[in-house]
Amino acid sequence: MALVLWGLFGVDMNVWLDAFLRLQLIVIVMTVTVMALIYVERKFVGRIQMRLGPMRTGPYGTLQSVADAVKLLTKEDLRPATADFWLFELAPYVTFVPVFMTLLALPFMEDWGVRDLQLGLFYIVAVSGVTVIGYIMAGWASDNKYALLGAVRSAAQLISYEIPLILAVLAVSMVAGSLNLNDIILQQDTIPNALLQPLPFLILLTATLAELSRRPFDIPIGESEVVGGPWVEYSGIRWSIIFALTEYAGLWGMAVLGSLVFLGGWEFPFGTSGFWGDFDFLYQMALVFAKSSFLILTMMLISATFPRLRIDQLMAFCWKILLPFGFLQIVINGIVLMYLDSEVTRDIALFATSGALLVAMAYVTYLATRQPSREARVAAMVAARSIQ
Amino acid sequence: MIGVLKSLTATMGTFMRKPVTIQYPTEHRKVPERERAFPILLWDFNIDEPFCTGCHACERACPVECMTVTMRDNPLFAEGKSKRRKIIDEFYIDYGRCMRCNICVEVCNFDAIAMNNTWSGHELSTVDRKELILDLDQLLDLSKRKDLQAWDPAAETRASTEGRPQPPIAQVGATEDAPAAGEPLTVAERSAEEQDSPPTP
Ligand code: SF4
Ligand code: SF4
Numbered sequence: 001m002a003l004v005l006w007g008l009f010g011v012d013m014n015v016w017l018d019a020f021l022r023l024q025l026i027v028i029v030m031t032v033t034v035m036a037l038i039y040v041e042r043k044f045v046g047r048i049q050m051r052l053g054p055m056r057t058g059p060y061g062t063l064q065s066v067a068d069a070v071k072l073l074t075k076e077d078l079r080p081a082t083a084d085f086w087l088f089e090l091a092p093y094v095t096f097v098p099v100f101m102t103l104l105a106l107p108f109m110e111d112w113g114v115r116d117l118q119l120g121l122f123y124i125v126a127v128s129g130v131t132v133i134g135y136i137m138a139g140w141a142s143d144n145k146y147a148l149l150g151a152v153r154s155a156a157q158l159i160s161y162e163i164p165l166i167l168a169v170l171a172v173s174m175v176a177g178s179l180n181l182n183d184i185i186l187q188q189d190t191i192p193n194a195l196l197q198p199l200p201f202l203i204l205l206t207a208t209l210a211e212l213s214r215r216p217f218d219i220p221i222g223e224s225e226v227v228g229g230p231w232v233e234y235s236g237i238r239w240s241i242i243f244a245l246t247e248y249a250g251l252w253g254m255a256v257l258g259s260l261v262f263l264g265g266w267e268f269p270f271g272t273s274g275f276w277g278d279f280d281f282l283y284q285m286a287l288v289f290a291k292s293s294f295l296i297l298t299m300m301l302i303s304a305t306f307p308r309l310r311i312d313q314l315m316a317f318c319w320k321i322l323l324p325f326g327f328l329q330i331v332i333n334g335i336v337l338m339y340l341d342s343e344v345t346r347d348i349a350l351f352a353t354s355g356a357l358l359v360a361m362a363y364v365t366y367l368a369t370r371q372p373s374r375e376a377r378v379a380a381m382v383a384a385r386s387i388q
Numbered sequence: 389m390i391g392v393l394k395s396l397t398a399t400m401g402t403f404m405r406k407p408v409t410i411q412y413p414t415e416h417r418k419v420p421e422r423e424r425a426f427p428i429l430l431w432d433f434n435i436d437e438p439f440c441t442g443c444h445a446c447e448r449a450c451p452v453e454c455m456t457v458t459m460r461d462n463p464l465f466a467e468g469k470s471k472r473r474k475i476i477d478e479f480y481i482d483y484g485r486c487m488r489c490n491i492c493v494e495v496c497n498f499d500a501i502a503m504n505n506t507w508s509g510h511e512l513s514t515v516d517r518k519e520l521i522l523d524l525d526q527l528l529d530l531s532k533r534k535d536l537q538a539w540d541p542a543a544e545t546r547a548s549t550e551g552r553p554q555p556p557i558a559q560v561g562a563t564e565d566a567p568a569a570g571e572p573l574t575v576a577e578r579s580a581e582e583q584d585s586p587p588t589p
Contacts, residue, residue, distance in 0.1 A: 046407070047402075047403050047407060048399050048402055048403045049402070050402055050405055050406075050407050050408050051407055051408075051409050052407045052409040052411070055411060056411075301396065301399060301400065301403075302396070304399055305395050305396055305398075305399040306392075306395065362389050363389075365389060366389040369389075
């Protein structure tokens with residue numbers, strides 16, 4: 001094991017073997033992370049609702065995810081008689097593989113990802129968009145009205161929110177001048193991008209919630225409306241692939257991406273040259289872990305706080321608010337980066353414009369969601385009566 | 389917009405608070421003293437026999453007819469140890485049918501039956517319905533073990549009414565102007581007494 005790790009962190013190796021080992025490592029880490037995330041979410045949301053969360057399986061319920069995994073793996077894998085065999089059986093993999101592929105391009109430590117891609121950001125955005133095909137496949141193949149409804153909803157939502165997500169990362173890559181994730185991180189050694197670009201950071205958080213179909217954006221899988229959406233008919237291992245792996249691996253992947261691109265990853269507070277010489281990677285890993293945990297907990301808090309949006313609110317928020325402000329940010333970024341040469345003025349200008357846009361966006365949202373006062377509503381009702 | 393932040397702080401606030409969950413099978417809430425679970429029979433420690441004389445009053449009054457009572461001559465009466473001429477022979481209550489209405493307790497002239505006010509009256513799940521039909525020994529068991537909670541009306545009044553005037557707490561049938569002098573002790577008083585004094589053999 002030590003030898004394998006050594007190989008992973010520097011020594012030359014056959015390129016295929018190297019890739020294979022790295023993949024294995026990612027798979028193992030991902031599985032453990034997913035189980036841990038499920039446990040953490042249940043505990044966290046439980047505490048928010050003043051419950052205890054799982055307590056009975058293992059000390060403080062720590063083995064709950066393991067027990068659930070065993071249960072899901074041994075459950076019968078049902079398929080409705082009228083389902084489309086190939087589409088139904090393949091849909092879980094089609095949803096999961098893109099999520100897994102995004103993990104391959106993430107540099108978890110300095111120069112350590114499965115692969116360091118020159119267009120890493122572009123690759124991640126491109127690949128994660130494929131997930132929606134799996135949703136539609138599952139919804140269509142299930143031969144179930146709810147599944148189809150959910151699939152159509154998820155198509156609408158995921159494709160809509162893909163665009164603000166792209167705009168957000170695009171704005172950052174403009175600032176960094178690169179699409180390579182390592183470069184973007186290295187460029188944040190003094191100021192993380194979340195400070196330079198608060199608006200894209202917020203857009204990314206929102207769009208991530210929507211991309212992962214988490215509350216308050218869980219319209220495609222809203223169990224009280226479409227009873228689980230595309231996944232109504234799934235059970236056992238296929239359901240666990242879809243639900244546990246896709247959802248939580250996606251959450252993890254997006255949180256790591258956010259922490260790398262916006263919070264400075266392993267670079268920001270102390271710089272790359274750590275204090276531990278050969279064991280710098282540990283400290284870098286801890287830093288990425290802390291930042292992504294912060295993002296994940298923030299998203300869980302948001303999920304636990306807000307009720308589900310209506311679909312028109314969801315679409316309006318994406319197309320009328322996030323999208324225009326995302327474009328505005330890109331245009332302004334272009335102007336700032338074009339005409340301001342000095343680094344200090346450039347950073348100040350970026351921060352000022354993005355902050356101003358953020359405030360403007362908040363104000364527009366406030367105007368759009370404002371309720372008329374009670375007097376106004378009463379007056380309107382009285383007026384309606386008198387017309388009759 | 390402000391509401392969004394407010395609600396986030398609200399959820400963070402509840403996150404900081406102590407969870408209200410009680411882990412039930414290992415932890416129990418205290419049952420209220422006047423809790424009515426299922427009826428049980430009481431044991432007279434002074435004479436070492438049940439209070440119940442098998443008078444059938446409860447059996448006749450039970451709305452769901454879930455009790456079966458038979459009576460026999462009391463051997464201790466013949467020996468002069470007891471004042472009860474008759475004593476209970478067999479007593480069955482079908483807890484599967486009982487609806488915990490308290491009527492049997494109210495009609496009993498001998499204060500021989502009471503509602504179980506402990507957790508043992510609630511955790512009664514069995515694999516077979518037949519096991520819910522309890523015989524005399526099982527019905528007397530709780531009282532013999534003295535596990536019934538003593539009911540302290542004064543404490544309860546203090547705790548729950550906050551100074552509001554309360555109807556006098558009295559045994560059914562006892563009027564306000566003819567109070568307890570010379571009357572048999574109420575169930576509550578008796579159980580309180582039994583808690584204090586060891587049974588006389
Ligand atoms: S509590 Fe009511 S239903 Fe139960 S045995 Fe007594 S009289 Fe019958
Ligand atoms: S419990 Fe009371 S009412 Fe019922 S048979 Fe016994 S003495 Fe009579």
